Amino acid sequence: MIPITEAPSYAGGDDDAVARLLAFVRRRLTGEYEVDEFGYDAELTDKVLLELIRPLYHRWFRVETSGLDNIPSDSGALMVANHSGTLPVDALMMQVAIHDEAGRALRLLGADLVYQLPVLGQLSRKTGHTLACREDADRLLRKGELVGVFPEGFKGVGKPFSERYKLQRFGRGGFVASAIRAGVPIVPTAIVGAEEIYPKIGDLRFLARLLGLPYLPITPLFPWFGLLGLIPLPSKWMIEFGEPIRTDTLEPAAADDPMLVFELTDHVREVVQQMLTALRLRRGHAFF
Numbered sequence: 001m002i003p004i005t006e007a008p009s010y011a012g013g014d015d016d017a018v019a020r021l022l023a024f025v026r027r028r029l030t031g032e033y034e035v036d037e038f039g040y041d042a043e044l045t046d047k048v049l050l051e052l053i054r055p056l057y058h059r060w061f062r063v064e065t066s067g068l069d070n071i072p073s074d075s076g077a078l079m080v081a082n083h084s085g086t087l088p089v090d091a092l093m094m095q096v097a098i099h100d101e102a103g104r105a106l107r108l109l110g111a112d113l114v115y116q117l118p119v120l121g122q123l124s125r126k127t128g129h130t131l132a133c134r135e136d137a138d139r140l141l142r143k144g145e146l147v148g149v150f151p152e153g154f155k156g157v158g159k160p161f162s163e164r165y166k167l168q169r170f171g172r173g174g175f176v177a178s179a180i181r182a183g184v185p186i187v188p189t190a191i192v193g194a195e196e197i198y199p200k201i202g203d204l205r206f207l208a209r210l211l212g213l214p215y216l217p218i219t220p221l222f223p224w225f226g227l228l229g230l231i232p233l234p235s236k237w238m239i240e241f242g243e244p245i246r247t248d249t250l251e252p253a254a255a256d257d258p259m260l261v262f263e264l265t266d267h268v269r270e271v272v273q274q275m276l277t278a279l280r281l282r283r284g285h286a287f288f
Contacts, residue, residue, distance in 0.1 A: 082165075108147075188242040
């Protein structure tokens with residue numbers, strides 16, 4: 001497992017900051033950095049990519065977390081979260097939360113579409129994400145990694161605003177089967193706040209099909225205000241990590257029992273829905 005690197009500190013003044021920057025650039029140019037078998041670049045992720053989105057996390061969405069003690073400190077687990085927001089910003093905020101507040105890297109499982117796009121696919125692998133398939137999920141969990149999955153997929157992230165905080169189907173339970181095979185806990189995760197950043201009130205379906213996209217949203221600001229319409233609304237976010245659901249009491253062969261997998265999948269979905277409902281009430285107003 002690649003250790004988490006510390007976020008850059010500028011307490012030493014401008015000279016120290018410049019020296020660290022030059023050292024970072026030198027390592028990138030000379031290839032003196034490590035990536036794992038999936039292409040994950042821990043240093044680039046922490047010092048560049050996550051650093052770019054930390055202002056969104058701290059200042060724009062003002063994310064609050066709870067239940068961090070439910071995240072294993074040094075062993076594998078499957079983090080199962082709700083998905084919403086029209087654009088998958090919730091995945092990035094969850095990654096920052098676990099990296100900065102729990103000190104662990106989150107290896108997200110992404111849809112095929114992500115890896116069909118040249119730039120986005122390569123960038124996703126650099127930040128530790130990989131294809132949502134059985135082989136990759138099993139390998140990561142057995143290595144002791146934290147693996148993040150959003151079982152609702154595009155149906156969750158692209159649902160209309162009128163259906164906010166109502167979970168869609170969790171698919172066929174492949175993520176549960178991976179957790180059983182690896183004998184790792186499932187950590188139900190609820191994310192409140194993403195539903196309000198791009199309220200989807202319509203869908204340009206014909207244009208979406210032409211572009212090969214699952215949907216092309218209409219929001220109160222997009223496409224009417226052009227690129228300005230892509231600025232997310234500053235909703236108040238809360239992320240809660242629930243009590244782990246154990247799978248190590250099951251034999252690995254149980255992963256091949258479709259009824260057991262379905263029942264456990266449905267149980268995880270119910271737990272996340274209950275967490276969402278309670279967390280939304282605790283948050284109160286979406287923008288204050």
